[in-house]
Amino acid sequence: MNFNILQQFRHELYTCFGLGRDALFNLADALLTETQAHSLIELSLSPYFERKWPSIYEALQLGKLNQARFEATLVKYAPTTSQKERVVLAVDATNVERPFSPTSPDRGYLYLHNLPQCDKPVTLGWQFSTVVVVPPQTSSQTYIVSNRRIPTSTTPAQLAVSQLRELRPHFATRPVTLGDRYYPTKEFMVGVSRDYDLLVRLKANRVFYRPAEPVAEGKRGRGRPAKHGPRFQCNRPATHPTPSEEWEGVDEAGVRWQVSRWEGLYLREASELGLSVIRVRRVGVSSQRKEGLESWFVWAGEEELALSQVWATYKRRYSIEHGFRFDKQDLLWTKPRLRESDQFELWTALVSLVHNQLVMAQQLDIAVVRPWESRRRAASPQQVRRGLGAIMPQLGSPARPCQSRGKGRGRAFGAKVTPAWRYKVVKKGRKLAKAG
DSSP: OHHHHHHHHHHHHHTTTTTHHHHHHHHHHHHHHHHHHHHGEEEEETTOOSOHHHHHHHHHOOBBBOHHHHHHHHHHTOOOOOSSOOOOEEEEEEEOOOTTTTTTOOOOOEOOOTTTTTTSSSEEEEEEEEEOOOOOOSSOOEEEEEEEEEEETTTTTHHHHHHHHHHHGOOOOOOEEEOEEEEOHHHHHHHTTSEEEEEEEEEOOEEEOOOOOOTTTTTOSSSSSOOOOEETTTTTTGGGGOSEEEEEETTTTTEEEEEEEEEEEEEEEEEEEEEEEEEEEEOOOTSSTOSSSSEEEEEEEEOOOOOGGHHHHHGGGHHHHHHHHHHHHHHTTTOOOOOOHHHHHHHHHHHHHHHHHHHGGGGOOOOOOOSSSSSSOOOOOOHHHHHHHTTTHHOOOSOOOOOOOOOOOOOOOTOOOOOOOOOBBBBOHHHHHHHH
């Protein structure tokens, strides 16, 4: 990636915005360079935001975005890999908490990790489904290709299927997609495995089935022949037949790994989809380790994944968590208290735009590393962000210069302002909640 490609990337994304594109792009440039801002309104103090502070909220209220064109442009500039390695994607959902926003529509109940400070593991707000290109090494250098709000009328898995289907024509080769334990549902596995190779983590109590043995002619007993074969439950070794393949090795940290694969299994509700279940064991490590001693995965793909690469491949999924943390803590993703969900979706697109520019600019060698930070690692997005202000005058902006419109007329005389509408919190039904 060079300087000219970054300029071209910015100009093409500028054309994806409609009404308010100039103010929106100025806001993105302010977020790109203003590392000391702690709130949305402080971004108006940036020299790259040429307008006054009310323009921030007006742009987010009136601005428009061509979402399909925006995501197609993001995929076009996604990091390329070598010919031997395919693009590896990760999909996950994250919460945007809005517990005290009754005037915001379509809020739902969200699971919250029960940390010591939490009274209840439930909060209120929105959820967003994000698809990223993950780097080879775990870091926050993820490249976002799709980031959409999950309506309360659907589940994270259902929206992920829609996102991945729309993105597939923009990839030249068949990507590998990684998912957490909430994604190995029938709808997700069947809907995505046609175009992607899937490596998804499993809960320890998941159950699969082997094909039923055919009944010999003339030996059929009473009743209908068995529809499914023997059960395979991950946490019940008595149901495990002899593995189809096994591998054992030692990683760079000296940890010994035992990996086993069982082929020819399927979900009870999707018998047409052949799957491979993989067990990964760590031998000789403490049970207090965060990742545990045993993990289960399901693989669905055109070719089997080498057992020696299962954990190394899935471990790349953790980068999406680091990306979420960077967006929320440094890029102020969850800070603005925007009332309408479509306004927050537009703000999310700007955060994705800034995030990807920081990932692309890593190769420009402009990172500012503080004395107490390590220089042995690759530059983080925040370190690159500190150095972008120095090249912004050369990088330029596709936004048109601001033109003063004079003093506004203000509110009409005698106008009555009614209170904002209060929305009820949406509680999903049991069937919909289980589908996710």
